[in-house]
Amino acid sequence: MKTVVIGVIGADVHAVGNKIIDYVLSNNGYNVVNIGVLSTQEDFIDAAIETDAEAILVSSLYGHGEMDCKFMKEKCEEAGIGHVKLYVGGNIVVGKQDFNEVQQTFFNMGFDRVYGPGQKIEDALEDLREDIGS
């Protein structure tokens, strides 16, 4: 069974989406390690190391995602898990910005998949199957 780490990053307490992601991925055969809300980058990384996760799915709904995700890829590399896929999704930037630009910003930060507001978890599920298998 493939393991993925999910959670809500930063000072963000939005728990509903997190529960939906947990539910959908678990039902589709993934071992979901849910570190919950108010999680730091280090929480994600430590969890991924101990559980040998193949992907980290970062959620953020309160607009500060860009700040909270800065240097996360670098930290993963530093911690020896640079190969782990990094996904981010939600309301990840301040205000309404062009999503293509937002996506590019996060790609440049080392994220492999970037999802905007309103996007369905099923899309991520499909990508996950493609990236790490099921």
Added chain:
Amino acid sequence: MKPYLLVDFGSTYTKLTAVDLENEYIIGTAKAPTTVETNVLEGYDRAFKHLMDDHPGISEIAGVSACSSAAGGLKMAAIGLVEELTVEAAKRACLGAGAIVDAVYTHHMTKREAKALNDKEIDIILLAGGTDGGNKECIIHNAKKLKEINVKVPIIVAGNKDAYDEIEEIFEDSTLEYYFVANVMPKLKKLDVKEAKEQIRRIFIDQIIDAKGISKAAEKIGDIIMPTPEAVLKAAELLSNGYEDEEGYGELIVIDIGGATTDVHTIGEGFPKRTEVILKGLEEPFAKRTVEGDLGMRYSARALLSLVSNYEFKKYFEVDDSCDHNIEESLNRRSRQVDFLPETKDEEEFDKAIAKICCDVSVSRHVGHVEVVHTPLGDMYYQTGKDLTGIQYVIGTGGVLINHKEAKRILNQVNKKSNKALELRPTNPSILIDRSYILAAMGLLSQKYPKIALKLMKQYLM
């Protein structure tokens, strides 16, 4: 009179406690210096003679249980993957079993680290790493390293179970002694130290006692059933939980200030008490023990110099203490001369200040902390560790506290402090002192007669 005898082979003294099981009272206690270098029974016999001299009514002994922390206690090495996760879980398993964690290794062990481990005087190695189904490459790497250096002491493997077959293949054709138990952290942040603790105790009884030259005692009085700190933890647990219709005291703290270390035991869940507080980090054990190797009255007195500045140190003196203490000299003297006993009022006051620091700092390190997070929904708090604000009782034990007339004043240091607002310390708990020094003995007694042990503790802790 046929008393039940509890024996504690301590690092300095061999202590006996005789209990009348029928009438449920403590007949008496006696002690004599521990004699590990020659024959540990000499000290025991001497203490026993003291007991008989004081209580000639004792005709024969109904039974004996013993614990030991002699010859340096039980020393362990904890190995894991991430420092805050499996390494911490491994450390907690060792501490909960009454061991001293003398070496800690994280991530992949290097040759240098493995060699250093081999050079240390370690009794047991606890090898953890990875959740079940998680990372197994690291624990396998570390198992190989342990084999390469051909460690002489038992290894308890308590990591990712998926790696056990491969580890067994690595260890199989070697002289290594190894045991497999359940993972100390089977799921992320879940702590499961029961099996590991039991295995530690089994090895302690079967081998460590022998290696430390205490086996002669075992021949005469039966198995030494646990390390002394574990006996204290068991006593604390019983006193907290109660037994059958005999009620316990609820959540409590036991503080043991010794010559070399300060041990803090807490019994209680320590969950957040408010909804806006979110728990972080590894799950806390219900009965938690921490050991501070740099906080002690004598051996580690010098370490206080680097821990507390002179300015801070002075705050621990009583306001009416007019003596101009030479802090550095007084601390050095105590660590040079470990059997130092205060003779003057000033020396006593200085000892009191050391004890206060040991108490204050060890509690700071033991209790949980909160941290404010400003979220769009208002301020939230992270809690790491146990919330001990609701603790009802604090119990003091160990040489300095049981003999000090102002022991309660020393233990008042556990209380909430304005300069440590983010620490989840108790607020005005009742303070009890283990005046007759019976906690370890009651932990031993609790293995066979829990109800009597509980009643005696309630009677003798004051």
